Amino acid sequence: MSTPNATTSHLQEGLTVNSSRRLNFKFNGRSYQGVVGDTLASALLANGVIVVGRSFKYRRRRGIVSDGAEEPNAIVQLGSGATTVPNIRATQVMLYEGLEATSVNKGYSLDFDLRAIIRLAGRFMPPGFYYKTFMSPKKLWPFYERLIRLSAGLGEIPKSPDPDLYDSINAHCDILVVGGGIAGLSAALTAGLAGARVIITEQQPLWGGALLGRPETVVGLSSKKWIEQVIDRLKGMKEVKLLPNCCLFGAYDHHFYTACETRYPPGITIPEGEVRERVWKIRARQVIHATGAIERPLLYKNNDLPGIMLAGAVSAYINRWDITLSRHAVVFTNNDSGYRAACDLVRSGASVVVVDPRAASETNRYAKWSDQNRVEILNQSWITEARGTLRVRSVIVKRSGEGNQQFEFTCDLLAVSGGWNPVLHLYAYSGGKPLFDEQRGCFVPNAKIEGQQQIGAANGSFSLAACLNEGVEAGIHALFECGYSASVPETTEIESVEEQPILPFWRLAESGGEQFIDLQNDTKVADIELAVAEGYRSIEHIKRYTLLGFGTDQGKMGNIVGMAVAAGLLKQTIPETGTTTFRPPYTPVTFGAIAGRHVGPLFDTVRKTAFHSWHCSHGAEFEDVGQWRRPWYYPREGETMQQAVNRECLTARNQVAMIDASTLGKIDIQGPDAVTFLDRIYTNGWGNLKPGRCRYGLMLGEDGMVMDDGVTTCLGPNHYLMTTTTGGAARVLGWMERWLQTEWPELKVYFTSVTDHWATISVSGPFARKTFEQVCEQVDLSSASFPFLSFREGVVAGVPTRIFRISFSGELGFEINVNANAAQGVWDAIWEAGQEYGITAYGTETMHVLRAEKGFIIVGQDTDGSVTPIDLGMNWIVSKKKDFIGRRSLARADTKREDRKQLVGLLTSDPARVLPEGAQLVANPDEPLPATMIGHVTSSYWSENIGRSIALALVRGGHQKEGQRIYVRNRDGETIAVNISSSVFFDPEGERQNV
Amino acid sequence: MQRFSALRLLGHGLTGHKHWRQSWRHPEPKREYDVVIVGGGGHGLATAYYLAREHGMTNIAVVEKGWIGGGNTGRNTTIVRSNYLWDEAAHLYEKSLKLWEGLSHELNFNVMFSQRGVMNLAHSLQDVRDAERRANANVLNGIDSEILTPEQIRQKVPLISISPTARYPVLGATFQPRGGVARHDAITWGYARAADALGVDIIQNCEVTGVLKESGHVVGVETTRGVIRARKVGVVAAGHSSVIAQMAGLRLPIESHPLQAFVSEPCKPALDTVVMSNAVHAYISQSDKGEFVVGAGIDGYNGYSQSGGYNVIEGAVAAIVELFPTLSRIRLMRQWGGIVDVAPDACPIIGLTPLKGLYINCGWGTGGFKSTPGSGWVLAHTIAHNRPHELNLPFTLERFSSGALIDEHGAAGVAH
Amino acid sequence: MFLIECPWCGRRDQGEFSCGGEAHIVRPASPDDLDDESWADYLFNRKNPKGVHLEQWVHIQGCGRWFNAARNTVSNKIVSVYKVGEEPPHPEKRKPVPESGQ
Numbered sequence A: 001m002s003t004p005n006a007t008t009s010h011l012q013e014g015l016t017v018n019s020s021r022r023l024n025f026k027f028n029g030r031s032y033q034g035v036v037g038d039t040l041a042s043a044l045l046a047n048g049v050i051v052v053g054r055s056f057k058y059r060r061r062r063g064i065v066s067d068g069a070e071e072p073n074a075i076v077q078l079g080s081g082a083t084t085v086p087n088i089r090a091t092q093v094m095l096y097e098g099l100e101a102t103s104v105n106k107g108y109s110l111d112f113d114l115r116a117i118i119r120l121a122g123r124f125m126p127p128g129f130y131y132k133t134f135m136s137p138k139k140l141w142p143f144y145e146r147l148i149r150l151s152a153g154l155g156e157i158p159k160s161p162d163p164d165l166y167d168s169i170n171a172h173c174d175i176l177v178v179g180g181g182i183a184g185l186s187a188a189l190t191a192g193l194a195g196a197r198v199i200i201t202e203q204q205p206l207w208g209g210a211l212l213g214r215p216e217t218v219v220g221l222s223s224k225k226w227i228e229q230v231i232d233r234l235k236g237m238k239e240v241k242l243l244p245n246c247c248l249f250g251a252y253d254h255h256f257y258t259a260c261e262t263r264y265p266p267g268i269t270i271p272e273g274e275v276r277e278r279v280w281k282i283r284a285r286q287v288i289h290a291t292g293a294i295e296r297p298l299l300y301k302n303n304d305l306p307g308i309m310l311a312g313a314v315s316a317y318i319n320r321w322d323i324t325l326s327r328h329a330v331v332f333t334n335n336d337s338g339y340r341a342a343c344d345l346v347r348s349g350a351s352v353v354v355v356d357p358r359a360a361s362e363t364n365r366y367a368k369w370s371d372q373n374r375v376e377i378l379n380q381s382w383i384t385e386a387r388g389t390l391r392v393r394s395v396i397v398k399r400s401g402e403g404n405q406q407f408e409f410t411c412d413l414l415a416v417s418g419g420w421n422p423v424l425h426l427y428a429y430s431g432g433k434p435l436f437d438e439q440r441g442c443f444v445p446n447a448k449i450e451g452q453q454q455i456g457a458a459n460g461s462f463s464l465a466a467c468l469n470e471g472v473e474a475g476i477h478a479l480f481e482c483g484y485s486a487s488v489p490e491t492t493e494i495e496s497v498e499e500q501p502i503l504p505f506w507r508l509a510e511s512g513g514e515q516f517i518d519l520q521n522d523t524k525v526a527d528i529e530l531a532v533a534e535g536y537r538s539i540e541h542i543k544r545y546t547l548l549g550f551g552t553d554q555g556k557m558g559n560i561v562g563m564a565v566a567a568g569l570l571k572q573t574i575p576e577t578g579t580t581t582f583r584p585p586y587t588p589v590t591f592g593a594i595a596g597r598h599v600g601p602l603f604d605t606v607r608k609t610a611f612h613s614w615h616c617s618h619g620a621e622f623e624d625v626g627q628w629r630r631p632w633y634y635p636r637e638g639e640t641m642q643q644a645v646n647r648e649c650l651t652a653r654n655q656v657a658m659i660d661a662s663t664l665g666k667i668d669i670q671g672p673d674a675v676t677f678l679d680r681i682y683t684n685g686w687g688n689l690k691p692g693r694c695r696y697g698l699m700l701g702e703d704g705m706v707m708d709d710g711v712t713t714c715l716g717p718n719h720y721l722m723t724t725t726t727g728g729a730a731r732v733l734g735w736m737e738r739w740l741q742t743e744w745p746e747l748k749v750y751f752t753s754v755t756d757h758w759a760t761i762s763v764s765g766p767f768a769r770k771t772f773e774q775v776c777e778q779v780d781l782s783s784a785s786f787p788f789l790s791f792r793e794g795v796v797a798g799v800p801t802r803i804f805r806i807s808f809s810g811e812l813g814f815e816i817n818v819n820a821n822a823a824q825g826v827w828d829a830i831w832e833a834g835q836e837y838g839i840t841a842y843g844t845e846t847m848h849v850l851r852a853e854k855g856f857i858i859v860g861q862d863t864d865g866s867v868t869p870i871d872l873g874m875n876w877i878v879s880k881k882k883d884f885i886g887r888r889s890l891a892r893a894d895t896k897r898e899d900r901k902q903l904v905g906l907l908t909s910d911p912a913r914v915l916p917e918g919a920q921l922v923a924n925p926d927e928p929l930p931a932t933m934i935g936h937v938t939s940s941y942w943s944e945n946i947g948r949s950i951a952l953a954l955v956r957g958g959h960q961k962e963g964q965r966i967y968v969r970n971r972d973g974e975t976i977a978v979n980i981s982s983s984v985f986f987d988p989e990g991e992r993q994n995v
Numbered sequence B: 001m002q003r004f005s006a007l008r009l010l011g012h013g014l015t016g017h018k019h020w021r022q023s024w025r026h027p028e029p030k031r032e033y034d035v036v037i038v039g040g041g042g043h044g045l046a047t048a049y050y051l052a053r054e055h056g057m058t059n060i061a062v063v064e065k066g067w068i069g070g071g072n073t074g075r076n077t078t079i080v081r082s083n084y085l086w087d088e089a090a091h092l093y094e095k096s097l098k099l100w101e102g103l104s105h106e107l108n109f110n111v112m113f114s115q116r117g118v119m120n121l122a123h124s125l126q127d128v129r130d131a132e133r134r135a136n137a138n139v140l141n142g143i144d145s146e147i148l149t150p151e152q153i154r155q156k157v158p159l160i161s162i163s164p165t166a167r168y169p170v171l172g173a174t175f176q177p178r179g180g181v182a183r184h185d186a187i188t189w190g191y192a193r194a195a196d197a198l199g200v201d202i203i204q205n206c207e208v209t210g211v212l213k214e215s216g217h218v219v220g221v222e223t224t225r226g227v228i229r230a231r232k233v234g235v236v237a238a239g240h241s242s243v244i245a246q247m248a249g250l251r252l253p254i255e256s257h258p259l260q261a262f263v264s265e266p267c268k269p270a271l272d273t274v275v276m277s278n279a280v281h282a283y284i285s286q287s288d289k290g291e292f293v294v295g296a297g298i299d300g301y302n303g304y305s306q307s308g309g310y311n312v313i314e315g316a317v318a319a320i321v322e323l324f325p326t327l328s329r330i331r332l333m334r335q336w337g338g339i340v341d342v343a344p345d346a347c348p349i350i351g352l353t354p355l356k357g358l359y360i361n362c363g364w365g366t367g368g369f370k371s372t373p374g375s376g377w378v379l380a381h382t383i384a385h386n387r388p389h390e391l392n393l394p395f396t397l398e399r400f401s402s403g404a405l406i407d408e409h410g411a412a413g414v415a416h
Numbered sequence C: 001m002f003l004i005e006c007p008w009c010g011r012r013d014q015g016e017f018s019c020g021g022e023a024h025i026v027r028p029a030s031p032d033d034l035d036d037e038s039w040a041d042y043l044f045n046r047k048n049p050k051g052v053h054l055e056q057w058v059h060i061q062g063c064g065r066w067f068n069a070a071r072n073t074v075s076n077k078i079v080s081v082y083k084v085g086e087e088p089p090h091p092e093k094r095k096p097v098p099e100s101g102q
Helices: A039-045 A114-124 A137-152 A182-193 A209-213 A221-233 A311-321 A337-347 A359-372 A425-431 A464-482 A524-532 A539-546 A559-569 A592-595 A612-617 A641-655 A672-683 A729-743 A768-773 A820-837 A846-851 B005-016 B042-055 B089-106 B123-140 B149-156 B185-199 B238-247 B310-323 B367-386 C036-045
Strands: A016-026 A030-036 A051-054 A061-063 A075-078 A085-089 A101-102 A165-178 A197-199 A240-243 A246-252 A256-262 A275-289 A293-295 A307-310 A329-334 A351-356 A377-378 A381-387 A394-399 A404-411 A413-417 A420-422 A435-437 A442-446 A452-454 A516-518 A621-625 A626-632 A657-660 A665-670 A695-702 A706-716 A719-724 A750-753 A756-762 A792-795 A798-805 A814-819 A901-908 A918-920 A935-943 A950-957 A965-969 A973-980 B030-039 B060-063 B118-122 B146-148 B172-176 B200-203 B208-214 B217-223 B228-236 B253-266 B274-277 B282-286 B292-298 B331-340 B349-352 B358-362 C003-006 C010-013 C020-024 C052-058 C065-071 C077-082
Touching: A016 A039, A016 A307, A030 A039, A030 A221, A030 A973, A039 A729, A051 A075, A051 A101, A051 A524, A061 A085, A061 B042, A075 A165, A075 A973, A085 A621, A114 B005, A165 A182, A165 A464, A165 A592, A182 A221, A182 A311, A197 A246, A209 A221, A209 A311, A209 C010, A221 A240, A221 C065, A240 B282, A246 A425, A275 A420, A275 A425, A275 A464, A275 A592, A275 B030, A293 A452, A293 A820, A311 A337, A329 A337, A329 A381, A337 A359, A337 A413, A337 A950, A351 A359, A351 A381, A359 A377, A377 A539, A442 A729, A452 A464, A524 A559, A539 A559, A539 B005, A539 B185, A612 A626, A612 A820, A621 A846, A626 A641, A626 A657, A626 B282, A626 B292, A641 A657, A641 A935, A657 A820, A657 A846, A657 B292, A665 A729, A665 B358, A672 A729, A672 B042, A695 C003, A706 A729, A706 A792, A706 A798, A719 A814, A719 B217, A719 B310, A729 A750, A729 C020, A729 C065, A756 A820, A768 A814, A768 A820, A792 A820, A798 A820, A814 A820, A846 A935, A846 B030, A901 A935, B030 B042, B030 B217, B042 B060, B042 B185, B042 B367, B060 B228, B089 B123, B089 B185, B089 B367, B118 B123, B118 B149, B123 B172, B146 B149, B185 B200, B208 B228, B208 B238, B228 B238, B238 B331, B253 B310, B274 B310, B282 B310, B292 B310, B310 B331, B358 B367
Parallel strands: A016 A101, A165 A197, A165 A275, A197 A240, A275 A452, A307 A413, A329 A351, A329 A413, A351 A377, B030 B060, B030 B228, B060 B200, B118 B274, B228 B358
Antiparallel strands: A016 A030, A051 A061, A075 A085, A075 A101, A246 A256, A256 A275, A293 A420, A381 A394, A394 A404, A435 A442, A621 A626, A657 A756, A665 A719, A665 A750, A695 A706, A706 A719, A756 A814, A792 A798, A798 A814, A901 A950, A901 A973, A918 A935, A918 A965, A935 A950, A965 A973, B118 B172, B146 B172, B208 B217, B217 B228, B253 B292, B253 B331, B274 B282, B282 B292, B349 B358, C003 C010, C020 C052, C052 C065, C065 C077
16 A cells, blocks of 8 residues: 555654755655655655565565665665666665656555465465476476566566676775774774774764664763764774775675675766775774664564564654654564664654563563553563554454453554564674574674674674773774774763563464565465474575575574574574574675676776787787787788688788787796706707707696697897797796796796787798898898797897797798887888788788698697697607606506597598588497597688698597598588598698798 | 375365475484495485485485585586586586486476576687587587577577677577576485485484594494494595595595685576676576576685685676676675585596595586486496496596596586 | 785785695606506695695785795685795694684
8 A cells, every 4th residue: 555644754853864855756656755864765654655565475565664774575676777776675775866666576566466366376385385396297397487487586687788887995994893883983983083094884874873763862962963973073083984875795704894885876877987886895904893783573473564663663764764653553572672662652642552571570660651651561462463454453462371361452553573683794704603692582793703893782782881882892902902002082971771681482382374484585484384394404404495584685684583483393492403604795785896897898908919009900800819809810801701811821821921929928038047947847858959049849737738839949048038829828937937936946047928028020921031131131031041940139120129030830931029119110111021022911810720731739729638749749849858747647548548639630522621620520420329529620721822621630549540531520410521631731841931 | 205296285285284294304323334425415315315226225324414405515506517528528417417307207306407508608719619619529429509609699698798899709609408407405305305215314413523444444434423334435525525535544636615606686587598608707597586696716725614705706796797787787695605626627536446445426526516416326336336337437536547537627618 | 815924025815816736745756756646646636634734825916926825724714824945834833623614
């Protein structure tokens, strides 16, 4: 029912509400007005909206029960379009002009929901019913499953990408105070006065916590004044950081905490460039948890009716938001805090009946007050049932003693207090095991965790005086631990009101009907009974079977009650039954906020070479290789990829071509033991490599499998430059550092990554020398004085460079390393010089074709972590004279098998047919599935130079099978006959690179 | 065992569900069993079940230090698939998938196996080559496998951004239609109930504190509930395998790492398929409750703490937001960790040990849930016959000395 | 997200480091003298203790230096940090595993 009720309205004087500023908002399509300072929940209550949604399973109407993070019912979809947010608790969103919200579960309307028919079927849907049915007939299961899934979920995800920004920030402090209620503020003030670096977080936009809902005086000031004064003082301290609107949600090792600050409410459109939410990553030396407590509900029939609220929330709505909630209220409490709600209700003009299971002797300090205010206190009494259809209309009260009297009281509000649960989530996240305190009827912190204190209500100390004092004490203790000398602040004594002990009770055996423990998931007492009867004895089993605590509130209200009920059924104590595991986050955190700026282009670094803009302006298509963006090919107008690659390939073999090879890893190696080191890390020997000479090397993991390859050059005595694969650069450097530092620290050798320092241009082709000599005049480029696999220093286009005569295409080639900052000029000069020979730039695709024509491997494409150098037919590079990393593994039984998968070439019968890369090879194409695979195609291309397709493959025993026919067998059933060939297709003698 | 069916549910509904029987007994441990299985997760319970059902051995105890299913079985993202690259792995996981397909019926417990398809995204040309290789191998191994183009991906999963300007654009995917997800608790409870019905004793809150040996033979275990003798002991303790092995004086080629996962708040159905991406490293599905279930990568250090670093969560969330830009505004609701036992080749170790009477099943790493039925089935065979079944013959400890590793880690990338 | 005391840079977040696994595994001086089993033991077998683990770390986002740490794998408490080549802390100084971590 959402008819505005004349009896509920904002009064004139509010503790935090600015009633002069009105805000318009819509809920489920209807327009309402609230005021600045309202939450959506308070505004709805002020407008008399009692029913705010329906429950998930049984579609029962539900109302607002709380004023905070524990709210299980008032779950709304906020806003619309790209900025909508699902599953927001109405109690946690501050009202703003134009807010639009809809209940996530409302059916056609809150008044009518077709699926409420499910209530009728509810008796056949006990917890876990789906485990027991939908099994026959088997073929209908997908249908059932679809039905189950269709009913899932609360709110809806946005339909378009998130337009908002988020970020995260690292922060360090001496003392982190979590919670800005009286205890937290008192601790922060104590710590701040001593000059410590303090961060204090509060999940609400307003400071004061539970105090906001309480009219008491603190140190002679009204609670509001006291809060204002403390906040003013804290704001004046430059080492104190106040973070309101910031929910601390996670605790990790060594006092690392995460908190999410809401800078703009969800659902609102925020200004350009502003951040909607920010995650604070806080490392503290000392942490004080002043996280308060959450009130427990009580169990009786129909305890989920709209109009039933937690007593503390009733007080808050009256005191903080000045809402008149009720004319005729019943308060059901087993502890003194319910009387605060009773007082507040009386002050707001309601007639009140208090139902208290405790004896009159324990409540007699309220006797005078109740007489004066005509409040009826029913001692030794319990509510057994709430009645009403759309909302609570009356309650049935049973009084123990003579005759077990039963009464019915009419009411429009039932305020409930079953006691308080300290918020111990952070303590539990840190590994703390809460202890059940029989006296206080709640779990409290047990063993102290180093550097951590729980104070105030979070410590089970519920009086304002205790909160204030524990705050001061904790502040002093934390200061001491951080090495500050603390001065005790001015005495802040407040009169301690003695409260009578709670009478915790969990369940009345005689109370039948539907008694809800977890309102969001509709978990009832009967469900726990069933779970226990079916042998689910561990509390974790019971929880999982009944879905207790799996809602968006994660059981903040109901879990402890559920555990206590289970304990009773299992005839165990509560400690024996234990709690389920507390899991972060404390309240849900936006994915976007956790991702922060690490989305879109900033998801991962893009590495670009010095020539990147040249590539772009010359029409390159790019390929991602690791973090690098490399030119893939350079299509000219009208060219397909294949045409472009064919042209590039022909030019590279017949004229001259250049490629940006800057991404290859480059490691500078220096020191007297450099050769010793290279000998250990590479499979081949390095002792005889003279300065000015280059050599190809292969390195293995200790398991004998090929890990990386590249050319290493002796730049001078004890000075080498190693190149690695593009993707392997960081891994290889890390690998070498690890062996050096941990295994061979006696070796004098030093490694420096110089990948980014040197840009690399590779010029190759028959006209490479003619092209290059135009820009490099001082170096004699003739083969006699600058042979293949050698190195010279020289000036190219006015820039000092390192020139290597190496080639990955098998052609005459020069690879030029040049300071990256001066590299573009050198590139341009070579490009110009090559014009008369028809120079082309080529990308990775042409590079792959050219090297495949030569049978050169690409580590990671032709190898996969299971390939040895012997498998590659590279026995020539494996030294027999020395030990090296991985050598012993080559001699293992399986590794030395002769029929391992070995690298071979494949030639199709139809030369025009290019095999698909990744195709599987079989000996018998007609074998029924599962078929025996003998290898796969690792690389496959059209070779324009050879005029046919070529492929490389790993084939079982392939080295012995040259000339044999095998088959590609594709997953679509097609088979393609291929002949095993040498893996070198072009210039097998290797003459061209030596010219 | 009281059979479950729709009719019975109806009947019990009419009588207020007062007469359901307990799903399994809570017996005191006997002094001696034929077989003791250490570890009451899905794998351990499945082992006991298949020992009883397939091999007629019913004098069996499953000892669990906490509550059954409380380890990785109850902590994982429930992905089931069999599209592994290497033949040995493919056959083992396919055996498991086939068992999954009949499991609800066999156990008379609906394990909610939802074959909604599993998609592995390719983000680079090498990813695409690997995807082709894997899909071809799968099909030739008799496993359903397809390659999807970006447009086909978008049709199946409209939430995925296939923008070519993405940092790591989606270039394609492999897709296994028979893959999917299941209810993790149901697999525990289903196997427990069925094993119990065959006479297996399930003993919870019973931690193994020592391994009894007599002249080189393992003859039982010491537990917090006393000594339990056994002719054969199967260790199925996942992240704690090294701990048990140490009690027996063995070292294993595994390391335990924290592995984290999380779910979002429940939202209306929007993601119909399981999506995995190795390049950006995350995997996601939407549960029957509407929660988006996301798995992260392992923390890079040995750990037994069932919690990991926040930085790993940050990375996984960023990957999800990058792939699914419309999920940016939904909220992470619950996060947890498990302890996974990682072998050097990301493949399990199932077989005999150097100690007679001691059998091991571990090393499933991040991918154990999907293999629960198959794992139990082959270990049961191994224990019953004292030699591996041909399906797990390649997965014994011997491969580490021979070098015949099955490198799903290096080759297939995703091993979840 | 625990803190590690780099012997060269001081206390830093674990995210700056990379773990190399078990420490004090010495590469055999003469691999050829080992049979396949012993070689596999060196290559693959690990203690993987629940409790204090002597392990290698590298300050990869910092000084790039490798060092050893004795860390409790349950609580992530670091008992001590020591340089490569130094002796590990005496076993008595390594605290037993607190069972609360389970």
